[in-house]
Amino acid sequence: MRTLTLLVLASTLLSACGSDELVTVPKSFPKMKVPADNALTRERVDLGRRLFFDPRLSRTQEIACASCHDQKGAFADPRRVSEGVEGRQGTRNAPPLFNLAWNKSFFWDGGAPTLEHQVTGPIVNPLEMDMRMEDVVSRLAAGASYVHQFEAAYDQKPSPEGVTKAIASFMRTMVSGESRYDRFKEGEKSALSESEKRGMDLFFSERAECFHCHVGFNLTNNGFHNNGARPDDPDLGRERITEKESDRGKFKVPSLRNVAVTAPYMHDGSLETLEDVVEHYSKGGEGHPNTDPTIHPLELTAQEKADLVAFLRSLTDEAFLEDPRFQPGR
Incomplete structure (x- = not known):
């Protein structure tokens, strides 16, 4: 790139x-x-x-x-x-x-x-x-x-x-910012597999609605949302800062860059794999009363889930994970 x-x-x-x-x-x-x-x-x-x-x-x-x-x-x-x-x-x-x-x-x-x-x-x-x-x-x-x-x-x-x-x-x-997804956007059409391309199309569609929160160059809107966390989650999230009950259970939307190597997921590390994350959103979360309106049962097919996971894996920047500028002793 x-x-x-x-x-x-x-x-x-x-x-x-x-x-x-x-x-x-x-x-x-x-x-x-x-x-x-x-x-x-x-x-x-x-x-x-x-x-x-x-x-x-x-x-x-x-x-x-x-x-x-x-x-x-x-x-x-x-x-x-x-x-x-x-x-x-x-x-x-x-x-x-x-x-x-x-x-x-x-x-x-x-x-x-x-x-x-x-x-x-x-x-x-x-x-x-x-x-x-x-x-x-x-x-x-x-x-x-x-x-x-x-x-x-x-x-x-x-x-x-x-x-x-x-x-x-x-x-x-x-x-x-050097993932295979970035190379694909730069015009290298062979950078993504067919499954990854299907997952990308699904990700940015109203069918999956991922792009409402994970958008832009960094795949985040930098906002705060309740993504359907557990109803009994004791963490108040954004409410701790704003003291507004309407912010209960809302957490910062993370970038999805490098998401394949950052497990476990969610603010509490409660989901162990990308498959778990996709399943969480497919079923519409865990029923928190303050769940964001964009979170609802999607009933994704097995193929759609697999394609989404494949796309998420294409967001890894391998060079970043080995860049000597970020290592001690320079």
Whole structure:
């Protein structure tokens, strides 16, 4: 797929530059916007990468961001819920990490308005890394190499703001848009099998109605919907943020890119396979009273279900899963 290599300078938008790129954005994607006070630079991305893989950000010095976000799984967690310090169990499935620069909010309930805000959440959460940001900074400031990196990146000593900005910078470079589906859209008609093509047509049809929520270049409308979760699900979802009962059980619509490698599925990791997911929607969900109107029994045939699963598997970006830019030690 043709791509446009971009290097972020000191502006809110990316500009083309260089062969040793920080981030590669497909031509079919909208322009990437970056906060004016956290423009991407090599120094900031390198610092963020180091922090992302450093377990010293957790109280026990055993859990890093990467502990729950594995590149082989598009930076998702193969466990139903993640395990934090001292084996503490989280309450939601850790989502994958890619194309975050285009997100309008973060976490399943949209509780973080920016990527920088999102970074703080897992660090201070007692079920995850269980650290105070002040203690994180104290640890980092004790090492000369970190002090030098922070000075090079932000012209200051280690600080809570610097930690969150650096990690956010690294995560913004995680761009994924090189799947076989993308190649098909670029004109490579042999990129998809006949079953995958049928699944694609079904996906974007009123018959299956998937495209109402999973739309656009990133296959998400960035909205919040109740997809027919269990009626007894104790998680309030979006209601936790808005305090509106009408938002009960609504969760952020995830991108379906790389979905074949991000199991288990749903906000609680309750569905183990893509086949389980397709069956969930085919039967119209589990009967939650606040289920979205677009969720209703579809009564898909066995062939239609198989074709949908085949199409979903075509959304995997194999290069992204192995890209050395997202690995430690660079």
